[in-house]
Amino acid sequence: MKIVVEAVVIAPIAEVWRAYTSPEDIQQWNAASDNWHTTRASVDLRVGGAFSSRMEAKDGSVGFDFEGTYTNVQPERLLEYSFGDRTAQVEFDGEASGVRVRVTFDSESTHPVELQKQGWQAILDNFKKQVAPHPPRLRAASSARRNSTRAKLLKSGTRWQLFFYCAPR
Numbered sequence: 001m002k003i004v005v006e007a008v009v010i011a012p013i014a015e016v017w018r019a020y021t022s023p024e025d026i027q028q029w030n031a032a033s034d035n036w037h038t039t040r041a042s043v044d045l046r047v048g049g050a051f052s053s054r055m056e057a058k059d060g061s062v063g064f065d066f067e068g069t070y071t072n073v074q075p076e077r078l079l080e081y082s083f084g085d086r087t088a089q090v091e092f093d094g095e096a097s098g099v100r101v102r103v104t105f106d107s108e109s110t111h112p113v114e115l116q117k118q119g120w121q122a123i124l125d126n127f128k129k130q131v132a133p134h135p136p137r138l139r140a141a142s143s144a145r146r147n148s149t150r151a152k153l154l155k156s157g158t159r160w161q162l163f164f165y166c167a168p169r
Helices: 013-021 023-029 113-131 139-146
Strands: 002-009 036-043 050-057 063-074 078-083 086-095 098-106 149-156 159-166
Touching: 002 113, 013 023, 013 086, 013 098, 013 113, 023 036, 023 113, 098 113
Parallel strands: none
Antiparallel strands: 002 098, 036 050, 050 063, 063 078, 078 086, 086 098, 149 159
16 A cells, blocks of 8 residues: 655755755654654665665664665656665655655555554654744734735745735725
């Protein structure tokens, strides 16, 4: 059975790709909960290249290696890999609101599907927070409204711009 998790990351696609494929960055976001962490990571980002992440409970009670081999690498678009007898696909789709990162992976039979989905989604949510910890906000909009001015946040290419315009009350 295939499981799909996704998140929209408000950052340029080059930054999203780098954070997803850089061992240093992987160590910062690759955990499903606050009591776990990734102590080391390695990436050989090419077809046939290997990757590995050592994931451990912070109290040292348990840990495991998540490792596999890249089967398709299309920079800033697609990663596919095998791990054990399973496969996964990571899609990077640029859209107006940011970069949609969609991970599709084969379930395993040891844990319930919903638990697997929750774990992978939590990791992807950590990734999103690490890459874009402070997405653009319309903080100025509330004060702008008092002055009959409106604010709008628009994405122009890879940059976010805040526009103010006059509007009748």
